[in-house]
Amino acid sequence: MDKEKLITRIMKECEQDGEPVTREEAEEMAEMEIKANGNRRYEKSDKPRKKTTRERKVDPTKKKLLTSCKVLLEGLGADVTNIKTETEVTFLFDNEEYSLKLIKHRKKK
Numbered sequence: 001m002d003k004e005k006l007i008t009r010i011m012k013e014c015e016q017d018g019e020p021v022t023r024e025e026a027e028e029m030a031e032m033e034i035k036a037n038g039n040r041r042y043e044k045s046d047k048p049r050k051k052t053t054r055e056r057k058v059d060p061t062k063k064k065l066l067t068s069c070k071v072l073l074e075g076l077g078a079d080v081t082n083i084k085t086e087t088e089v090t091f092l093f094d095n096e097e098y099s100l101k102l103i104k105h106r107k108k109k
Helices: 003-016 023-036 060-075
Strands: 079-084 088-093 096-101
Touching: 003 023, 060 079, 060 088, 060 096
Parallel strands: none
Antiparallel strands: 079 088, 088 096
């Protein structure tokens, strides 16, 4: 956009808002707007990013609780079909499928 057109547009907008500005103020605002909308260059590296491998932490307390739940469910006559790590147990009870999910909450700050 042409700088002069931008200056006149800024002056008109400010006047419509009830806050008229001088030409010098409008020029300063126009320069700031041009700099803010300047050409930004984003470049990508040639080397691919190294993917981090995170080792999953096993929670022994959750594992103990879920195995106890599994024993209880089997004692009630449920058919345990799947245990997902130490988070979820899927089972059949009275020909209907259920799942039990165990979530450990963080301490409140």
